[in-house]
Amino acid sequence: MLIWILLALVVAAYVYEDAKKRDLSNNKWAKTPGNWALGVFFLMIVFLPLYIMNRGPEKGDLRPVERFCGNCGARLTQVNGTCTVCGAKLITSHNQ
Numbered sequence: 658m659l660i661w662i663l664l665a666l667v668v669a670a671y672v673y674e675d676a677k678k679r680d681l682s683n684n685k686w687a688k689t690p691g692n693w694a695l696g697v698f699f700l701m702i703v704f705l706p707l708y709i710m711n712r713g714p715e716k717g718d719l720r721p722v723e724r725f726c727g728n729c730g731a732r733l734t735q736v737n738g739t740c741t742v743c744g745a746k747l748i749t750s751h752n753q
């Protein structure tokens with residue numbers, strides 16, 4: 658019996674850490690990592706598949722969009738200011 662409690666603890670801890678990396682605000686089942694961890698701990702057979710199917714993408718997947726200079730086509734390391742290659746003024750979508 659103890660082994661199952663330990664297993665549930667390990668899986669619940671994993672779900673908790675994993676859920677912290679994800680955006681749960683649109684999740685219809687549970688909106689906090691703690692709720693998911695509790696659910697998995699007490700009802701793993703129900704909550705673990707539910708979590709896997711509904712967890713959504715990791716926040717880390719949202720990478721900044723790459724930008725290129727409209728004048729020379731150089732890849733830009735900054736969003737505002739001037740192009741470091743040709744010196745052209747950079748126009749952002751905000752002030753067009």
Ligand SMILES: [Zn+2]
Pocket residue numbers: 726727728729730731740741742743744745
């Ligand atoms: Zn340029």
